[in-house]
Amino acid sequence: MKKILVTPRGYAKYGQEARKRLEALGYTMDINDTGKPVPRDVFVEKAKEATGIIVGVDELDADLLKECKNLKAIVKFGVGVDNIDLPTCESMGIKVGRCLGTNSNAVAELTVGMMFACARHLVPTAIDVKNGGWGKPTGFELKGKKVGIIGFGNIGKNVARMAYGIGMEVYAFDVFDIPADVLAKYDAKKASVDEILTDCDFITVHVPLTDETKDMISAPQFKQMKSTAVLINAARGGIVNEHDLYEALKNKEIYASAADVYTSEPPMASGEPWVEELLKLDNFVLTSHIGSRSQESEINTVEVATDNMIKLLTE
Incomplete structure (x- = not known):
């Protein structure tokens, strides 16, 4: 089963139409709709099964990435990728995208x-x-x-x-x-x-x-x-x-x-x-890391994150 894991809470609120574009390509969407951050142990288990991950601040370190055997692409729901181990992604052939300019x-x-x-x-x-x-x-x-x-x-x-x-x-x-x-x-x-x-x-x-x-x-x-x-x-x-x-x-x-x-x-x-x-x-x-938390920014980022994920998985 091809699964896209989405952890940022903004996607659950503003991404109902965007998710349909990925579902139309045959992907099952696992979207965090709890209104809370995903607990680390839950994130780890879900990441191991994912084909693609749209991630916020959750840590994708080398140890976890090496267990993600199905993972093909990661899209940061924002710009900074310091929570993603890029060298490990490169060595494993995992493509990484960012949402430049949306926030x-x-x-x-x-x-x-x-x-x-x-x-x-x-x-x-x-x-x-x-x-x-x-x-x-x-x-x-x-x-x-x-x-x-x-x-x-x-x-x-x-x-x-x-x-x-x-x-x-x-x-x-x-x-x-x-x-x-x-x-x-x-x-x-x-x-x-x-x-x-x-x-x-x-x-x-x-x-x-x-x-x-x-x-x-x-x-x-x-x-x-x-x-x-x-x-x-x-x-x-x-x-x-x-x-x-x-x-x-x-x-x-x-x-x-x-x-x-x-x-x-x-x-x-x-x-x-x-x-x-x-x-x-x-x-x-x-303040509590709310710089990108405007309605306009969230909507922009949902659309660009979805575009990037489709591009990375189909190119």
């Missing part, structure tokens, strides 16, 4: 929203009011400030578009050269990471998690930043060293930070006492 606007909007949240103390103020307080902290405006975008792919470009519309100065860095016409389109200035760290009021990270980017923002980088700087990470946990971030925020080396990702999710699972202290800080906001 770029959603993640960029969340990023800019976090910039506003940090600048105007939105989260601690709202919590204060809910608890009976009426404090009135003074924040600052984004207009006229410099934003440094580390990683100028689809998400970074969308952040640049929005930031320029707000009236910010846009600094852009990417490991690949950014052509002059692209910079001009977004009214951006090409900059090095060091220039962004030292000059920018807002710094936002949009790079994949690799051996090269792990802990790329750590204690030395925080010491380069302005004491008024705001750091946003809506990319991957582990790119920012969270313990060093805690120290920088606690010691007021930077003004504030917001993140949609964490090295271990949820963070309290780590059991480290300083993590609880980090989460209590008024100048730190952490």
Whole structure:
């Protein structure tokens, strides 16, 4: 039996028509419709039987992949493939696809929203009011400030578009050269990471998690930043060293930070006492990896994931 395992919850909600395209090709769909993450032991057993897997954050490591004798294709329901062992896939002939661009606007909007949240103390103020307080902290405006975008792919470009519309100065860095016409389109200035760290009021990270980017923002980088700087990470946990971030925020080396990702999710699972202290800080906001969770993004990703799976299984 040819079976497609689908773990992302968005597919169950928005993929009823898309699934028919795979069923028409003779595949049985095993879609997670529980509204909850698939338990690891259940995922492992289902993956071993699958011909194709549309996967969210579930780990497809080398040990598991080697037991997936029927597996022909994996499609990431998103962009980052750090939860998929690509070398093992290549050695086993398992094709891997991604859903490029489908959630770029959603993640960029969340990023800019976090910039506003940090600048105007939105989260601690709202919590204060809910608890009976009426404090009135003074924040600052984004207009006229410099934003440094580390990683100028689809998400970074969308952040640049929005930031320029707000009236910010846009600094852009990417490991690949950014052509002059692209910079001009977004009214951006090409900059090095060091220039962004030292000059920018807002710094936002949009790079994949690799051996090269792990802990790329750590204690030395925080010491380069302005004491008024705001750091946003809506990319991957582990790119920012969270313990060093805690120290920088606690010691007021930077003004504030917001993140949609964490090295271990949820963070309290780590059991480290300083993590609880980090989460209590008024100048730190952490959301539960919701950057791509807009209706529009989910619908886009369902369609592209289905297209990619069909392509990988039939080419």
